[in-house]
Amino acid sequence: MGMVKVYAGSEILALNVQAKLEEAGISTIVKDNIESATLSGFGSFGQTVQVFVNEEDVAKATGIIGT
Structure with missing residues (x-):
């Protein structure tokens, strides 16, 4: 079971x-x-915060967030 x-x-x-x-x-x-x-002393750009769910929850999660 992986994260997506x-x-x-x-x-x-x-x-x-x-x-x-x-x-x-x-x-x-x-x-x-x-x-x-x-914390590492570097800058960061773009879409830098990611949300992951278990593989079996992907369909339900995308229905909730609308992607």
Whole structure:
């Protein structure tokens, strides 16, 4: 059972997506490249916060977030 990225974008929107998915009972993992880059001493651009769900939850998750 692997993890699949269902969203990538700004931190605020990613946290909103995470909250909606967890309300629906879907476990999530958020990967924050902004924080990782800051801690490493590097900058970061683009869609830097990603939300992942389990493979079996992808269809339900994409229905909730509309992608």
